[in-house]
Amino acid sequence: MSSLYLIRHGQASFGAADYDVLSDLGIKQSADLGKYTAERPVKFDAVYTGPRKRQIDTAQHMFDAARSHGLDHPEPVMLEDFDEYPAFELIDYFMPIVSKSDPEISAALANNADAKTMDRLLKQVLTRWATGELVCDELESFAHFENRVLRGLRHVMETEGGQRTVAIVTSGGPISVAMKHTLDLPSHQTMRVGWTIANSSMTWFRYRQDEMTLHTFNNVEHLDDPSVTYR
Numbered sequence: 001m002s003s004l005y006l007i008r009h010g011q012a013s014f015g016a017a018d019y020d021v022l023s024d025l026g027i028k029q030s031a032d033l034g035k036y037t038a039e040r041p042v043k044f045d046a047v048y049t050g051p052r053k054r055q056i057d058t059a060q061h062m063f064d065a066a067r068s069h070g071l072d073h074p075e076p077v078m079l080e081d082f083d084e085y086p087a088f089e090l091i092d093y094f095m096p097i098v099s100k101s102d103p104e105i106s107a108a109l110a111n112n113a114d115a116k117t118m119d120r121l122l123k124q125v126l127t128r129w130a131t132g133e134l135v136c137d138e139l140e141s142f143a144h145f146e147n148r149v150l151r152g153l154r155h156v157m158e159t160e161g162g163q164r165t166v167a168i169v170t171s172g173g174p175i176s177v178a179m180k181h182t183l184d185l186p187s188h189q190t191m192r193v194g195w196t197i198a199n200s201s202m203t204w205f206r207y208r209q210d211e212m213t214l215h216t217f218n219n220v221e222h223l224d225d226p227s228v229t230y231r
Contacts, residue, residue, distance in 0.1 A: 002164040004156070004205045004212070005042070006175045007033070009058040011199040014231045019088070020053045022061070029200035029227060030058045034065030036222035037073075044073045046160050048152075049169040050082035058200065059169040076169065081152025084171035085145045087126070094125045094134050123195070130187040142187060149177040157207050172197040178205065182212045199229045 010026030
């Protein structure tokens with residue numbers, strides 16, 4: 001069997017003008033992961049990334065650190081299929097709709113909602129999008145998102161074949177789709193899985209042809225406790 005490691009990008013710049021930039025902690029998380037792969041060692045035969053800067057830069061910082069500790073990984077191949085779902089666009093479009101259906105949230109928004117309320121609203125939007133309750137023709141549906149991630153996974157597994165160790169540096173959404181596919185999760189549970197995936201974590205699958213099995217979920221052994229983040 002082959003090994004497939006799905007790696008979430010390091011911490012991005014949540015709340016900044018450009019989210020798609022690694023924070024200083026995100027750079028450190030990525031480098032710590034690179035050092036971890038060198039010390040094990042975990043040698044990748046092939047590496048893929050999604051198209052986002054935070055995904056590509058995570059791979060670069062990880063590989064620079066691994067190289068400085070004596071382990072060289074191959075140059076990554078970028079695949080659009082491993083992009084994240086359009087979270088901010090979904091929230092902007094559906095937030096007013098969801099808030100109107102929840103008087104408590106609507107009242108909180110009218111009075112500068114706190115972080116807890118905004119988190120609750122975010123989860124409502126994404127859960128209802130994942131279950132197909134919220135649909136916008138101009139935005140990617142969950143079904144389309146799931147299908148493109150699975151298409152990317154099939155492409156990687158078919159391309160790499162047997163007895164390979166492969167890494168994909170992506171985001172929480174594609175990793176949660178892989179979990180859904182492997183464990184046959186319902187869509188609303190898939191989103192909940194995504195919210196528990198830590199920055200720079202590794203989720204390890206084994207595969208044979210197009211059959212995947214889960215080996216280890218959300219490994220953050222390379223991080224000390226203060227460095228573990230989810231946003």
